[in-house]
Amino acid sequence: xxxxxxxxxxVRAELIREITEIARTQLAREGAGGLSLxxxxxxxxxxxxxxYRYFASRDDLLTALIIDGYNAVGDxxxxxxxxxxxxxxxGRWLAVCRAVREWALAHPHxxxxxxxxxxxxxxxxxxxIGPATRYALVFGRIIGDAHAAGALDxxxxxxxxxxxxxxxxxxxxxxxxxxxxxxxxRALTAWSSLFGSVSFELFGQFDNVITDRAAVFDHNMTTxxxxxxxxx
Numbered sequence: 298x299x300x301x302x303x304x305x306x307x308v309r310a311e312l313i314r315e316i317t318e319i320a321r322t323q324l325a326r327e328g329a330g331g332l333s334l335x336x337x338x339x340x341x342x343x344x345x346x347x348x349y350r351y352f353a354s355r356d357d358l359l360t361a362l363i364i365d366g367y368n369a370v371g372d373x374x375x376x377x378x379x380x381x382x383x384x385x386x387x388g389r390w391l392a393v394c395r396a397v398r399e400w401a402l403a404h405p406h407x408x409x410x411x412x413x414x415x416x417x418x419x420x421x422x423x424x425x426i427g428p429a430t431r432y433a434l435v436f437g438r439i440i441g442d443a444h445a446a447g448a449l450d451x452x453x454x455x456x457x458x459x460x461x462x463x464x465x466x467x468x469x470x471x472x473x474x475x476x477x478x479x480x481x482x483r484a485l486t487a488w489s490s491l492f493g494s495v496s497f498e499l500f501g502q503f504d505n506v507i508t509d510r511a512a513v514f515d516h517n518m519t520t521x522x523x524x525x526x527x528x529x
Contacts, residue, residue, distance in 0.1 A: 313351055315341065317365065320358055325406040329416040334358060356419055359410075363421065364428045366407040371431025373400045378435050386443040387519075387527040393435055394491055394518040401495045408499060412492055430471060433488065437472030440484050443527055444476055451526030457482035480526075487521045494518075 319337050327333075334355055338348040352358040377396035381389040401408040410416075411429075443449050457465065457478050465478040473481050494517050497503055498510055507513050523529075 309351070313361075316348065316351055316358070317361055320362060321407065324362065324410060328406075329359065329410050329419075332359060359416060359419055360422060360424060362407070363410060363425050366404070366411045367425065367428035367431060369404070369407070370397060370400055370411070371428065371435070373397065374432040374435040378439065383442065384446070384448075386439055386446075386448055387522045387529065389439045390436075390522050390525070390527055391515070391518055393432075393439065394521075395515075397432065397491065398495050398498075398514055401499055405499055408495070412496060413500070433472045436484070436488060440480065440525060440527075441473055441476055443525075444480055448528050449480065449526035450528070451479070451483060451524065454483075454524075483525050487525050490521055491518065 316337055319340050320332060323332055323336060323340075327336075332355055334348050334352060335345045337358070338345045341348075352361065373396040374393045377392040378389050381392050383389075440449075461482055462478060465481040468481050468485065469476060473484060476484070494514060498507075498514070503510060
């Protein structure tokens with residue numbers, strides 16, 4: 298690789314980084330629906346036609362922001378999990394849940410882009426699937442490790458519906474290999490409850506309702522850990 302090509306690639310990477318940073322600022326100010334390549338170009342002092350060399354459309358820029366966001370959530374989850382002893386399944390679960398919440402509170406507009414209302418007219422491409430599953434793989438590994446070690450002891454509950462069998466198989470292939478349907482169903486409930494709790498806090502449903510939100514969040518995640526059957 299020539300030195301001039303390497304320099305061009307560095308310049309391109311830096312411009313892409315600058316474009317996405319300005320786009321995040323615009324996302325916070327205007328919302329995803331108001332994201333505009335022309336406005337980003339204006340803020341950079343760039344002619345509007347030049348920005349299309351880096352992102353062919355607004356949807357391409359949205360995709361880049363979404364992939365960055367999912368990777369950031371995945372990074373936060375992985376770092377939190379890696380800091381815990383492998384056999385401390387409940388500690389790993391709680392650490393990862395807290396990491397997701399902390400990331401969301403620090404990046405509310407990016408969280409809204411990932412888990413809020415769909416952007417009108419935007420259809421996420423296949424490129425987003427891998428990054429979107431990174432945090433789920435971390436959760437799946439915690440629950441899967443506990444199941445493989447014989448450490449799961451969930452309280453009695455209703456069995457998963459028979460119609461869930463196909464869904465459970467797809468989830469096993471994606472994030473929870475070798476887990477039985479009942480474990481997969483409880484994991485799905487726990488994951489959705491985690492993001493429901495974060496979304497309620499972030500989108501204002503807890504305003505004038507919950508004072509110590511961190512304490513209530515920890516209580517809810519501990520309750521979910523018991524529901525999953527993770528050891529006390």
